Amino acid sequence: MSSDHKKAEPSHTNAELSRSNEILHSILSDMGDAVIVADKDENIVVFNPAAERMFGARATDAKSHEWSQRYRAFLPDKVTPFPSQELPLTRSIRGEEVNNIEMFVRHKNAPYGIWTRITGRPLRSSNGDVLGGVIVCRDITEIKEEEFFRAGQSRVLEMIAADAPLADVLTRLVLLMEGQAEGLRCSILLLNRDGKHVRHGAAPNLPEAYVKAVNGAAIGPRNGSCGTAMYTRRPVVVTDVMTDPLWSDYRELAKICGLRACWSTPILSAQGDVLGSFAMYREETRGPRPEETRLTEIATHIAGIAIERQRQQEILREREARISLAAESADLAFWILYPEQNTAWMSEKGRLIYGFDSNLPLTCDLILSRVHPDERAAVKTAYDRSCALYGTFESEHRLLLPYGKTRWVIMRGRCLKDEEGNLLETIGVTLDVSAQKQADLQLQVQREEMAHRNRVSLMGEMTASFAHELNQPHTVIANNASAARRFLERGNIDPALLQQLLQDMVADSQRAGEVIRGIRSLVRKEASVHTLLDLNSVITETVRLVSTDVLSRESVVTSELDPQLPQVKATLVQIQQVLLNLIINALDAMEGLPPAERRIIISTRSDKGDVAEVSVRDFGTGLPKDQPDKVFDHFFSTKQKGMGMGLTIVRSIVEAHGGTIVAENTPERGARMIVRLPAVRGQTQTIAAA
Amino acid sequence: MSIPVEAEASEVCVVDDDLSVLKSMHYLLASEGFKVRTFNKAADFLAHASTHDVPVVVTDIWMDQVTGLEVLARLCAISPKTRVIVITAREDLAARATAMAIGPVAFFMKPFNDEKFIAAVRDALSKSGK
Numbered sequence: 001m002s003s004d005h006k007k008a009e010p011s012h013t014n015a016e017l018s019r020s021n022e023i024l025h026s027i028l029s030d031m032g033d034a035v036i037v038a039d040k041d042e043n044i045v046v047f048n049p050a051a052e053r054m055f056g057a058r059a060t061d062a063k064s065h066e067w068s069q070r071y072r073a074f075l076p077d078k079v080t081p082f083p084s085q086e087l088p089l090t091r092s093i094r095g096e097e098v099n100n101i102e103m104f105v106r107h108k109n110a111p112y113g114i115w116t117r118i119t120g121r122p123l124r125s126s127n128g129d130v131l132g133g134v135i136v137c138r139d140i141t142e143i144k145e146e147e148f149f150r151a152g153q154s155r156v157l158e159m160i161a162a163d164a165p166l167a168d169v170l171t172r173l174v175l176l177m178e179g180q181a182e183g184l185r186c187s188i189l190l191l192n193r194d195g196k197h198v199r200h201g202a203a204p205n206l207p208e209a210y211v212k213a214v215n216g217a218a219i220g221p222r223n224g225s226c227g228t229a230m231y232t233r234r235p236v237v238v239t240d241v242m243t244d245p246l247w248s249d250y251r252e253l254a255k256i257c258g259l260r261a262c263w264s265t266p267i268l269s270a271q272g273d274v275l276g277s278f279a280m281y282r283e284e285t286r287g288p289r290p291e292e293t294r295l296t297e298i299a300t301h302i303a304g305i306a307i308e309r310q311r312q313q314e315i316l317r318e319r320e321a322r323i324s325l326a327a328e329s330a331d332l333a334f335w336i337l338y339p340e341q342n343t344a345w346m347s348e349k350g351r352l353i354y355g356f357d358s359n360l361p362l363t364c365d366l367i368l369s370r371v372h373p374d375e376r377a378a379v380k381t382a383y384d385r386s387c388a389l390y391g392t393f394e395s396e397h398r399l400l401l402p403y404g405k406t407r408w409v410i411m412r413g414r415c416l417k418d419e420e421g422n423l424l425e426t427i428g429v430t431l432d433v434s435a436q437k438q439a440d441l442q443l444q445v446q447r448e449e450m451a452h453r454n455r456v457s458l459m460g461e462m463t464a465s466f467a468h469e470l471n472q473p474h475t476v477i478a479n480n481a482s483a484a485r486r487f488l489e490r491g492n493i494d495p496a497l498l499q500q501l502l503q504d505m506v507a508d509s510q511r512a513g514e515v516i517r518g519i520r521s522l523v524r525k526e527a528s529v530h531t532l533l534d535l536n537s538v539i540t541e542t543v544r545l546v547s548t549d550v551l552s553r554e555s556v557v558t559s560e561l562d563p564q565l566p567q568v569k570a571t572l573v574q575i576q577q578v579l580l581n582l583i584i585n586a587l588d589a590m591e592g593l594p595p596a597e598r599r600i601i602i603s604t605r606s607d608k609g610d611v612a613e614v615s616v617r618d619f620g621t622g623l624p625k626d627q628p629d630k631v632f633d634h635f636f637s638t639k640q641k642g643m644g645m646g647l648t649i650v651r652s653i654v655e656a657h658g659g660t661i662v663a664e665n666t667p668e669r670g671a672r673m674i675v676r677l678p679a680v681r682g683q684t685q686t687i688a689a690a
Numbered sequence: 691m692s693i694p695v696e697a698e699a700s701e702v703c704v705v706d707d708d709l710s711v712l713k714s715m716h717y718l719l720a721s722e723g724f725k726v727r728t729f730n731k732a733a734d735f736l737a738h739a740s741t742h743d744v745p746v747v748v749t750d751i752w753m754d755q756v757t758g759l760e761v762l763a764r765l766c767a768i769s770p771k772t773r774v775i776v777i778t779a780r781e782d783l784a785a786r787a788t789a790m791a792i793g794p795v796a797f798f799m800k801p802f803n804d805e806k807f808i809a810a811v812r813d814a815l816s817k818s819g820k
Contacts, residue, residue, distance in 0.1 A: 471779035472708050475800035479714035482804035486721035501717055508710055 034116070034137035037123070038064075038089055040130055054114055054137055056107025064090040074104040078113065092120035092133030102140070112182075115144040145180075152176040156302055166310040170202035170303060177299050178205060181292060183282060185259075188267070188303055189214065189226050190276040198227065201276055201303075207257045213250070224250050225264035226277040233274055235265040235296075240285040260285045263292075267300045267307060275307040333430040337364045337413075339387060339423060353409065353432050355401040372398035372406065383413070387423055390415045396433070408437040469515045469545070473508035480505045530569045530657075532680060535612050536561040538572065539602055542579040553587050555598035562605045566679035568612050574653045581650045582616040582673050589620030589671065611676045619670040623663055650675075700815050701725045705735045705749040705761065706777075711800070715748060715777075722808050724815075732761045739769045746814045748775045762794065773814035777802065 028035055034051035036059075038044045047059030055071040062070050065084045073082040084090060088098040098120035106113040120135040156176060159169045174186045187203035200215040219227040228246050229236040239261050241247040241254045247262075254260075264279040278299045280292060288296065333350030344362040351358060354370045371379045375397040386393035392414045399407045413428025480501040487493035487501075543550075543557050550557050568575075583600060590598040601617045647663075650673075654661045659677035666672050702724045706712040712728045719726045729735035735747070751759055765772055774794040795817075796810040 469779075471800040472711055475777075475779065475802070476710045476714040478801035478804065479711075479718040483714070483717035483721035486718075490721075490723075497717075504710065504713060504717075508714075511710070 032139070034139075035134065036089055036137070037132060037134045038093055039132040040093055042090075042093065045132070046134070051137065053109075054116060054139060055105055056109045064093070072106050074106065076102050076104060078104045078106075088118040088120040089133055089135045092122050092135060093130070094133075095122045095130045097121055098135070102144075103137075113141075114139060115141045149176070149180060152179070153298065153302060157305070160302075160306045160309055163309075163313065166306060167202060169306045171204050173299060173302055173306070174202045174204055177280075177295050180295055183284075184292070185281040186299070187211075187226075187279045187281070188276060188299075189230075189279070190307060191219065191230050191274050195274070198230065198276070201307075206259075206281070210253055210257045210259075213253050222246050222248070225262040226279050229264040229266045229277045229279075230274050233266050233268070235263065237263045237287050239287050242285075258283055261287070263288050263296070265296050265300050267304045269304060269308045275304055275311075278303055331431065333432070335367070335428060335430065337367070337426040337428075339364055339426065350430060353407065353430060354399065355405075370399045370401065372400040374398075379411075383426075386413065387415050387426065390417050390423070407432055407434045409433060470512055473512040473515070476508040477505045477512075480508075530571055532567045533570050533572060533575060534565070534567055535575070535604055535614055535677075536563070536565055538575050539579060539604065539614065542576050542583070543602065545576075546580060546583050550583075550587065550600075553591070553598065554595035555587055555590060555600060557583065557600045557602060560601060560603035562603075565604045565606050566609055566612050566681065568657070568677040569680050570657050570677065574657070578650050578653050578675060579614070579616070581647065582675075585647065585673075586616055586618035586620065586671075589618050589622075591620075593620065606679065607676070609681065610679055612679050614675045614677075615672050616675075617666060617670060617672040619668075622665045622669065623671045625665065700745050701727050702811060702815070703727050703729065703735060703738070703744050703747040705729045705732055705747060707731070707750065711750070718804060718807075719748075719811065722812075724811065736761065736764055736768065739765060739772065744769055744772045746773045746775065746811060748777060748811065751776050751778050773817060775807075775810055775814060777807075 028046065028048040031048060031050055034054045035046060035048045036044060036051050037046035042063045043061070044059040052058055055073075057071055060070060064087060067073065067087055067089070068081045068084050073087065074080060075082055082103060088101050088103075091098050098118065101118045101120075103116050103118055104113055105116060116137040117140045118135050118137045120133060122130045123132045123134055125131055152172075153176065156169060156173050159172060170188045174188060177186045178184050185203075185205045187206055188201035189198045190201045191198055197216055197218055198214065200211055203211050214224075214226070217223065217227060219231040221228060221231055222245060223231065224247055225236045225238045225241075236246065238244040238246055241260060241262055242251060247254060254262075259281045261282040261284065262279055264277045266274050267276045267278055269275050278296060280288065280296065331349070333353045334347040335350050336345045338344065342363045342365060344364050344367055346354065346356065346362055346367070348358065350356075351360075354367060356362060356366075360366075368376065368380060368383075379395050379397050382393050382395050385391075392412070394410070394412045396408070396410045399409055401407065410431045410433055411428065412430075413426045415426045416424045418424045484493075484498055484501045487497065539559060539561065543559060546557075579602075583602075586600045587598075590600075597619055599619050601615075603615050603617070605613050605615075607613055651661050654675055654677070657677055659675060661676075662674045664672050664674070702719050704712060704715045704719070704726060706715065706728075707730060709730060712730060716726045716728050727738070729738065732749075735749075738744070739747070747765070749761055751762070762774060762776075765774065775796045775798065776794045777798045777800055779800040795814050796807075798807055798810070
């Protein structure tokens with residue numbers, strides 16, 4: 001103000017001063033900002049019209065301690081009266097400079113309140129003494145409301161991001177919109193996935209009867225504002241529902257509920273599908289104002305995001321539920337690992353298997369920590385390798401659960417990558433095989449038990465064979481000792497001959513020892529120990545063991561052994577057991593035949609080097625024609641003496657070695673048992689049957 | 691190395707499919723000065739017997755391919771005068787009875803008493819051809 005200087009000049013006349021006051025008054029009257037001046041005794045000396053509008057009162061004689069009460073001044077929380085000592089005017093009278101203080105004011109002409117931002121300065125004389133204070137208050141209600149509106153939108157978006165229930169999100173959105181204009185009521189309707197019917201979304205301030213009536217209604221070309229908007233995919237503005245033909249079905253209801261105008265806009269997805277509608281209702285007949293159209297745009301946009309997200313979640317949840325159902329009905333645990341984020345999801349069954357509470361947030365590390373410490377490193381390595389190759393992985397391992405419980409599981413997974421080739425997730429299943437493992441373990445014990453018993457019973461049949469086997473070397477030893485004694489007695493022995501006699505005796509004692517060891521290994525009840533075996537040697541050895549039986553039954557065993565036969569990894573005594581059983585069975589099968597026809601052919605061959613095949617063929621009566629494989633069943637026997645256990649044990653042993661056994665009738669006559677064992681590739685070292 | 695043999699001694703044939711046993715039988719008989727001819731296969735012995743005079747044969751009755759009993763039966767046809775001594779590692783009363791019926795002069799279970807065996811061979815030799 002350029003006149004300020006002149007005003008302070010003592011040379012000015014009274015007329016000039018008066019003129020200057022008029023100008024000042026005029027300026028203060030026309031100002032949009034409130035200007036209030038008080039002297040140092042807290043008497044208000046200037047209170048312009050804007051101040052009267054803003055504070056809803058005139059200047060008073062009241063002192064500063066009453067001002068907060070009189071002018072209804074509040075802190076920004078809108079409820080705490082502004083402390084009188086902190087009032088900007090009071091502070092400026094104290095000589096302080098006050099900048100941008102926000103104050104909320106409420107009075108009868110401004111029931112929703114006014115936001116004001118205040119700047120204050122002390123008034124000083126030319127020598128610096130404080131004469132009073134002045135404040136300028138700017139109405140920032142619109143700015144604040146916009147700010148609140150935006151904050152409200154942010155809160156709704158946050159709710160959407162946090163996956164709050166859709167009804168809560170939409171209700172909050174409707175309340176936010178309703179708060180932006182007086183007398184405004186809003187509603188959101190959702191279009192069912194059938195695309196034909198609507199359901200209630202949010203309408204916190206519409207009568208319940210109205211909400212109920214609309215819920216489930218069909219959409220169509222003349223179905224109220226909302227039904228029509230969704231049907232035509234265009235905004236529908238009905239300024240008076242009492243006269244508009246679109247409202248013929250809902251007129252009475254609208255009348256009861258006091259609704260006159262209804263403007264509805266379809267809510268569309270990003271792809272342009274109709275998701276629902278947003279409607280504004282008023283009690284007076286009119287169309288939307290620009291600010292209401294703007295609110296509608298914001299509301300439909302946010303509602304679209306919320307509904308679409310919820311639909312996607314629903315689809316995800318449904319897919320998840322379907323997979324879970326499929327997995328759980330197959331007793332499978334289903335899981336997804338997100339290695340980048342170290343987070344994971346697991347079906348309820350999975351949480352049960354791994355011992356996680358339903359609500360525990362899962363991480364990849366947490367799941368790995370359940371793997372038994374002995375196997376954790378191996379499982380991690382297998383998993384990392386498959387991640388690196390984007391491949392699949394499969395692992396059979398133990399879990400160690402809290403309280404020391406262990407489980408056997410099989411875990412299978414596949415790594416998935418995104419379009420750019422980054423590792424996205426690993427998706428997979430876990431199968432609890434503890435029960436199966438337990439059964440396997442029991443079965444193995446039973447099998448060993450049974451094999452032991454079977455060997456013992458076989459021993460009876462074979463004692464004679466062993467006696468023969470032992471008597472041969474004993475004969476040699478006895479003969480040689482006797483011969484040596486005789487030569488010595490006659491005094492004409494050649495030392496080289498004596499040496500030969502003694503050498504042969506040593507060799508045959510060893511042979512006797514081997515026979516005894518052979519008996520022991522057949523009878524001893526020992527857990528399986530797999531070694532590399534040359535089946536040809538095992539066959540030769542076993543045929544030797546049964547040779548006496550074969551002879552006594554006036555039968556002939558011929559071997560046709562493939563010299564290229566690959567080695568197998570197996571337990572020697574068990575394979576001997578298999579061969580013994582098959583040979584004895586073949587002998588039994590030919591009991592009724594004339595001796596000349598009692599032949600057994602044992603042959604071996606290699607199948608592409610992958611499999612070592614042993615076949616034992618007899619020329620007996622053959623197997624039951626319709627079901628040759630039934631011979632492997634427990635207690636199935638065609639023999640009068642037989643228990644029918646032999647071939648069951650044989651099959652158990654073969655299968656325990658990862659092999660197969662097949663029984664078939666040969667085209668000519670008799671039966672053939674074919675044992676196939678997996679070959680060990682690239683192994684040349686042989687542990688001979690001995 | 692040489693095995694002393696008595697001059698003019700008669701030849702004793704031995705049949706056993708077990709080479710070690712066969713060799714030891716050879717030594718045992720040779721230690722008493724017998725001339726010995728060994729056969730690892732029954733068929734070879736039968737072929738020999740059909741062209742040679744065999745006074746005594748010592749044979750196992752459990753052998754591969756051809757059983758000792760079959761050897762005995764065929765020998766009866768080829769060379770009825772041959773005295774047969776059976777040695778076996780297996781106790782089998784039926785086989786023993788059959789063998790005795792066919793006509794062996796002695797039956798020994800392996801391992802056997804050397805004195806009795808030598809005596810049986812000597813006895814058989816002395817009686818052969820008579």
